[in-house]
Amino acid sequence: MSETHHSPLIERFFAPCPRGLEPIVAQECADCSASDLKEIPGGVLFAADWSTAKRINLESRSASRVLWQAASGPARTEQQVYELALALPWDTWFSVNNTIRVATTGLNATVRSLDFVSLRIKDAVCDRFREVMDARPSVNTQRPDIRIQCVLTDRDCTLYLDMSGEALFKRGWREAGEAPLRENLAAGILKLAGWTPGTPLFDPMCGSGTFLIEAAQMAAGVPPGALHGFAFEKFLHRDPSRPAVEKREAISTVFAGSDIDGDLVATARTNAWNAGLAEDAIRFDVKDARDVEPPCEQPGIVLMNPPYEERIGFSYTRDATEFFDAFAATMKRRFKGWTLYVLTTDMQLQSKMRLKPERRVVLFNGPLECRLYRFDLR
Template identity: 40%
Template sequence: MTEQRKIIRRTPATPPPARQQLRLFATVPLGAEELTATELTGLGAADVAPVRGGVAFNGDRALLYRSLLQVRTASRILVHLGNFPCTSPQELYDGVRSLPWNELLTPAMTLAVDCTLRDSTITHSHFAALKAKDAIVDLLREQCGSRPSIDTKNPDLRVNLHIAKNQATVSLDACGEPLDRRGWRLDRNAAPLRETLAAAIMLHTGWDGTVPLLDPMCGSGTLLLEGAAIALRQPAGAGREFGLMRWRDFDQRLWEEVLRQEQAVAGESLAVPVLGYDRDPKAIIACRENARRAGLSYQVAFDRKPFEEAEPCGHQGVLVMNPPYGVRMGERAELEALYRKIGEVFKRRFSGWTAYLLAGDLELARLVGLKPSRRFVLFNGPLECRLLKYELY
C-alpha cells in the first residue's frame, strides 16, 4: 500500500487553470469576522461577505494560496464543492455521491468527513458524516475497484459537511491543521492564547511598528510575536504545511510563486523596541524559543520581570496584555489585587501610552479604575471577552 501511494502521488491530476474562480469560506472566531474580511479584501478577494462565524469570498487559486499564507485571524479556509437539499439520509447520500470525487481522490489516499448541523431533520452529526463517507467510498469502489481508507487525524482529503435548515453544503478543508498552528509555538504556558485571537487583538490595536510595543505579562509571547510578524508583513503560514498540498490538483509551481511574492514584501527589521516581561523564568525560556522558531529573535526581546516593575521604553507606545481572569488560573482575591495594581501601574508609569487589556471578566476589569475609550468584543474559545482600550494621558 505504501509503494502504491508513492506512485500515485508522482502522477497527480493536472491542476485546473490558475485563474478559475473558486467559492471560498473562511471560518473565523466569533468577533473577528470584520477583521478577516478586511484582511481578505486587502489580498484581492472578491465578493467578500462576513457572516457570524465566518467570511464568504471568491477568488482564483492564487488567492486561495495567498489567503492560507497571509490571513492571520481565520481558523480555516474551505473550498466550496457543492450544495443540495437534504431532508433525509438518502437525499444526503445521493447528493454527496453526485459530486466529482474521482477527480479529487484515489483509492490510495485517505479521507475524513467532518459535519456540523443546525435546524435540520437530520439531527446527529456523526451519523451524517458516516453517511457522507459511505457515499464517497462506495463511488470510488465502483469506479476504481477499491476504496480510500479513513484517517480522522491526518487525512489526505478532509471534507467539511455543513447542514443548515435542510440544505447541505460540501466543502474541502484546505488547511489540514487549523491556521492558528503557525508552526513556531511548541512551548505553551498554562493558559495559551490562540495565535488567531492574538492577531485579532494586535489588528485592533493598529500597532504598525512605528512606536514601542510592550507586553508586561507576556506568557508564551504570542501577542508580541504576532504583532511583530504583522508589522513586518511576514506570511503567517510560511513555516508549515497545508492539507491542500496533498490534493491531486495542487499546483506546486503556483504555490512557490505566491510564496516567493509574499516573502519578497516582508520587512527585515523593526526600528522600535518590542519587549515582553514575565515573572516566570520558564515562560521567558519558552518565549525565546518561540521567537527563534518564528525568525523574530532579533526583533522581540524577553526578560524576567514582575508586572509591577514594568517600565515604559519611550515617551509613547502601545502596551498590550492578557492578564488572568480566573477561568483556569488564579484565586479571586489575588486577581482583584492584581487588577487594582494594573490600574496603578498604568497611571503612575505609562503616561502618554495607549494600553489594551483583554478582559474575560468585566467585574475584574472595573477594578483597573480607568474608563476605556473603546471596547471590542472578541471570543477566547467559548468565552466572550472585551478588548479594552485605555488612553493614558
C-alpha cells in the first residue's frame, strides 16, 4: 500500500509497558484511534498510521516506549537474523551520522547468545550503510540517537525501530528522589484506581511527588510527552515533526501530599514546577503519615507507596506492624468516605493495617512484584 493523502499507510507498532498496565496502555492507544489492539505480557501490539503513532508517543502516560515494526520474518539463527536485517533500507530511515544501539529480547529463542544476535544486527546495519555510502553509523550504548530492538522467538524475528528514544517515563521534569516511582507506572496506577480529574488526591508519603505531579498534569491538560525529545524527530522516512499539543481545559482539583523527609518535599516542589504546574497546583507539607489530615471536606482518593524493604528499608520505625497499625487508625478516624490505595511489595500489609482490601491488583515495578490494595474507609 502506498502512502497517499486519502489513505495513510497503516503500520504495526508495539508499546511496551510495566506488567499489569497492558489494559491501560491499550485504552490509551485506542483513545488516540489505534486499531487491531492486542495485549501481550509487557506491552500492546497495535496498528496505526504514522501520525497516530506519534500522538501515542506524546499522549500515552503508561507506555514505556513506542516501537515501529520495521520487519518481521522467519529467522531463528544468528545468520538468518543477519540476512533479514541486511535486506532492510536502514540508510533511508536514519542518517549515517546518528549513533545506534541494538538490543535483543528472546522469547523461547534457540540461539546461544542474545548479545551475539544484537551484534550481528549491528553488523548488518553497518554493512548496509557501507554498501550504499561507504560509511557506517557508530555505536553508542549510553545515549544512542537510534535504538533498534529485536524480538526473537524459536521461529521468527521482528525488528523494531524505537520511535521514542529515551523511555517515555523520562518526562523531563524529575530531580531524583530516594526511590521514585516510574512516572508511567504512577500514571497507570492512577488510572487503575479510577482516579479522574476533579477527584481530590492525597499522598501521605509523596516522596518526590510522582503520583501527584502525574495527576496534576492530567487535570491541567499537559501531555506527558510535552518536554520529551523523540527519536522519530530524527527519522528520514516519515514526517519527523512533533504532534501539536492540543489546548485542553484545566479541571480544578485538590492535590495534596506530605512526607517525613523535608528535602524530598522540596524536591517534589521543584519537580512540580519543572512539570509546568502552577505554584499552588499541589499543596506539599512535611509530616509523619500517622499525623495527616484530609486536605478538603469532599472525600477523594489517598494513594501512596510506602518504602520498599528491598529499596530503602523501613525508615519510619523499626517495627512496620506498629507503624501501619497507627497509620490505619489515622485513616479510619479522619478519612471516612475516602478510598485508600497502597502500592506495596509487602503481601502482609493488610494484616498489619487490620483492614480488609476490597480489591488487589498484581503489578510489577521493574522486577519487583507488587500489589495495589484498595481499602474503602467507612
